[in-house]
Amino acid sequence: MPRPHQQGDAGTREGAVLLRDAARHSAARRTALSLAGVASAGAGLLLPAALGRALDLLLAGADATRWVLLCAVLVLLATVLDAATTVLHGTLDARTTAWLRHRATGQVLALGPRAQDRFPAGELVARLVGNAAAAGTAPAARAGLPAAVAVPVGGVVALALIDPWLAVVLLAGAPPLWFLLRALSRDTSACVADYQRVQGRMAAALAEAVAGRRTIRAAGLQERETARILRPLPELSEAGHRMWRVQGRAAARAVAVAPLLQLAVVAAAGLLLARHRLTAGELLAASRYAVLATGVGALVGQLTSVARARAAAGRLGELHAVPAPDHGDRRLPEGGPGRLQLRGVTARRGGRTVLDGVDLVVPGGSTLAVVGRSGSGKSLLAALAARLADPDAGEVLLDGVPLRELSREELRTAVACAFDRPVLLGTTVEDALALGLPHPSPARVREAARTAHADDFVRRLPAGYATVCADAPRSGGESQRLGLARAFARGGRLLVLDDALSSLDTVTEHRITEALTAPGTHGTRLLIAHRAATAARADAVAWLDGGRVRAVGPHAALWHDPDYRAVFGGADDEEEDRR
Numbered sequence: 245m246p247r248p249h250q251q252g253d254a255g256t257r258e259g260a261v262l263l264r265d266a267a268r269h270s271a272a273r274r275t276a277l278s279l280a281g282v283a284s285a286g287a288g289l290l291l292p293a294a295l296g297r298a299l300d301l302l303l304a305g306a307d308a309t310r311w312v313l314l315c316a317v318l319v320l321l322a323t324v325l326d327a328a329t330t331v332l333h334g335t336l337d338a339r340t341t342a343w344l345r346h347r348a349t350g351q352v353l354a355l356g357p358r359a360q361d362r363f364p365a366g367e368l369v370a371r372l373v374g375n376a377a378a379a380g381t382a383p384a385a386r387a388g389l390p391a392a393v394a395v396p397v398g399g400v401v402a403l404a405l406i407d408p409w410l411a412v413v414l415l416a417g418a419p420p421l422w423f424l425l426r427a428l429s430r431d432t433s434a435c436v437a438d439y440q441r442v443q444g445r446m447a448a449a450l451a452e453a454v455a456g457r458r459t460i461r462a463a464g465l466q467e468r469e470t471a472r473i474l475r476p477l478p479e480l481s482e483a484g485h486r487m488w489r490v491q492g493r494a495a496a497r498a499v500a501v502a503p504l505l506q507l508a509v510v511a512a513a514g515l516l517l518a519r520h521r522l523t524a525g526e527l528l529a530a531s532r533y534a535v536l537a538t539g540v541g542a543l544v545g546q547l548t549s550v551a552r553a554r555a556a557a558g559r560l561g562e563l564h565a566v567p568a569p570d571h572g573d574r575r576l577p578e579g580g581p582g583r584l585q586l587r588g589v590t591a592r593r594g595g596r597t598v599l600d601g602v603d604l605v606v607p608g609g610s611t612l613a614v615v616g617r618s619g620s621g622k623s624l625l626a627a628l629a630a631r632l633a634d635p636d637a638g639e640v641l642l643d644g645v646p647l648r649e650l651s652r653e654e655l656r657t658a659v660a661c662a663f664d665r666p667v668l669l670g671t672t673v674e675d676a677l678a679l680g681l682p683h684p685s686p687a688r689v690r691e692a693a694r695t696a697h698a699d700d701f702v703r704r705l706p707a708g709y710a711t712v713c714a715d716a717p718r719s720g721g722e723s724q725r726l727g728l729a730r731a732f733a734r735g736g737r738l739l740v741l742d743d744a745l746s747s748l749d750t751v752t753e754h755r756i757t758e759a760l761t762a763p764g765t766h767g768t769r770l771l772i773a774h775r776a777a778t779a780a781r782a783d784a785v786a787w788l789d790g791g792r793v794r795a796v797g798p799h800a801a802l803w804h805d806p807d808y809r810a811v812f813g814g815a816d817d818e819e820e821d822r823r
Contacts, residue, residue: 259379259554259561262347266340267383273339274387277332281391284325289398291318292532296525303524333384341380348372348560354568357632361593362566366451370444371563375556378440382553385546392543399537403509406526406533413512414537417505435490436555439483442476444559449473502538509534569634572649576658580643581608582737582768584629588638591624598624600791601638606768608643608737611761611781613773613799615811616788622772625788626742629770630661642738656680660734662744665720666727673702673716674709677730692733695759697752698725720747728756741771745778757781776803776812787811 267274294315301308352359352368359368404411453460453469460469513530516522522530584606591599598621606612614622627633628640631647639646647655670676677693678684689709693699701722705711718726724747731739739760745753754777760769761781773779780799787795787808795802802808 254565255562256558257561258564259557262344262561262564263382263557266343269343270336270339270383273332273336274383277329277336277384278387278390280325280329280332281388282394284322284329285391285394285398287318287322287325288395289402289536291315292529293402294318296529299528300523300525336384337381340383341377344376344380344560345372348376348563351563351568355566357627358566364448364451366448367444369451370447371559374443375440375559378556379553379560381549382557385549385553388546392546395539395542396537399533402533403530403537406530407516407522410509410512410530413508414505414534435483435487436552437558439480439487440555440559442480442483445476446473446480505538506534571652573651574645574649575654576643576645580737583608583643584738584768584770585641586638589628589635589640590637591628591633591635598791602793604786604793606770608768610783611769611771613771613779613782613785614788615773615779615785617811620788621791622788623742626740626770626772630659630740631655658737659740660731660736661740661742662727662731664743664746666723668713668726670713672710672712673705676713677726677733679730680734689733693729695732696725696729697755698729721749724748737767739767739769743772746774753778
């Protein structure tokens with residue numbers, strides 16, 4: 245697993261790539277926004293000159309109608325362009341945010357369980373929601389930079405055109421402003437990154453508490469959990485205050501430097517007016533251009549927005565820096581029985597070796613129960629068999645083909661899964677059970693539900709199979725039956741049940757296990773078992789102990805080993821004795 249600083253460096257690189265791709269995605273809008281901003285800045289820069297010329301003509305008693313009309317046109321044009329800029333800015337932010345969320349969501353789904361192995365659920369939500377929105381402002385902020393730069397640069401050029409000495413006076417005090425902007429950009433990036441990191445930690449803690457809300461309430465730990473979630477709040481506050489201090493210092497320095505430069509320019513212009521080198525209108529224009537040339541507020545705002553967006557994009561980039569599993573283009577041999585084989589499989593989690601050199605063969609068409617104490621690697625073995633995870637060493641094969649070499653479509657068609665806490669995805673119950681089927685069939689869905697003993701209670705729902713999932717009250721066991729029905733509907737060569745029977749009552753589990761192990765049942769079944777009765781109905785049992793396969797054989801043969809019996813606990817001992 246990469247170290248934090250390595251992960252951060254990779255995230256920064258991936259974040260830069262994301263922002264570059266996002267800019268390309270909205271190139272037309274970004275260009276329009278930039279042009280509108282520059283045009284608005286140009287209108288603003290022409291206005292002081294037009295006002296100055298009109299003033300000179302009025303003082304000379306000449307006709308200034310055309311120049312007054314030009315001033316009105318410039319004001320109207322700047323107003324229209326500002327409105328267009330506002331609209332383009334908002335739509336560009338929304339479009340880019342949606343694009344970034346789509347990319348990040350696709351990456352999370354492509355990673356599958358790997359995403360939550362690397363990032364807590366709350367962190368993922370914070371990145372997909374908050375960080376994507378912050379990063380989505382980058383193209384608009386960058387598109388606004390030309391206009392933000394054009395105003396002070398144009399102000400300096402205009403002063404030089406009025407009289408070069410005015411530009412010299414202004415530029416003599418420009419270096420402090422430059423160093424101010426440079427320090428602001430650097431310090432803001434660091435502060436924003438710290439703030440977003442602490443936000444992610446709090447979101448992760450909140451998600452954990454929401455998931456365990458019943459346990460927390462039953463144990464009366466609400467206050468303690470609230471304190472745990474809010475524990476990083478002082479750190480968050482410090483990061484937030486640090487951001488405001490950075491921006492406050494920058495604003496204070498700008499306020500201290502800018503008026504002095506403006507006064508210096510106006511004073512120089514006054515001297516030139518006294519020597520008849522400037523007119524009154526040019527003095528008016530020079531005073532306005534001095535304000536524009538030293539008005540770095542817009543530029544500071546744009547740089548701050550860019551810094552925040554880059555920090556947020558770096559956190560999104562950390563998601564994209566995690567490599568998604570590659571898929572090949574091979575297909576399984578026609579008519580294969582679903583023979584599953586693990587060759588020298590070693591898998592680690594969090595630096596700990598969970599499975600160590602596992603060799604295991606599951607004959608096609610048979611049922612293998614995997615048993616072992618908590619932490620022995622049962623669920624990880626099931627994940628490897630379904631290619632929801634990849635081994636660090638060794639390989640997993642289905643009908644002689646390594647799972648890594650199968651195409652995504654071939655793999656997901658051949659392997660179906662059911663889990664201990666299934667999540668129903670889809671509008672209605674029927675949609676949820678048909679999830680992933682290329683050609684959903686109501687008859688197939690109902691047959692699968694009957695096999696999983698879910699048909700009766702589904703029909704009792706308010707609208708039966710057409711009941712909206714959110715309106716379908718169900719117990720843990722009923723949820724598991726729906727998850728089993730979804731897996732049965734998919735079919736395939738290999739069915740992986742990861743603790744998918746744990747919430748079922750004994751009678752229902754017995755009936756479903758009988759259906760799974762009935763003669764003539766198509767496909768191979770890999771079953772994570774916690775009850776001796778379930779293991780007894782399998783064709784064979786693989787006993788995991790300390791990350792290794794300690795024994796493989798019929799349950800009745802393994803039962804003579806007291807260590808094996810201890811895996812199931814006293815209740816199953818008594819049940820087996822009665823049997």
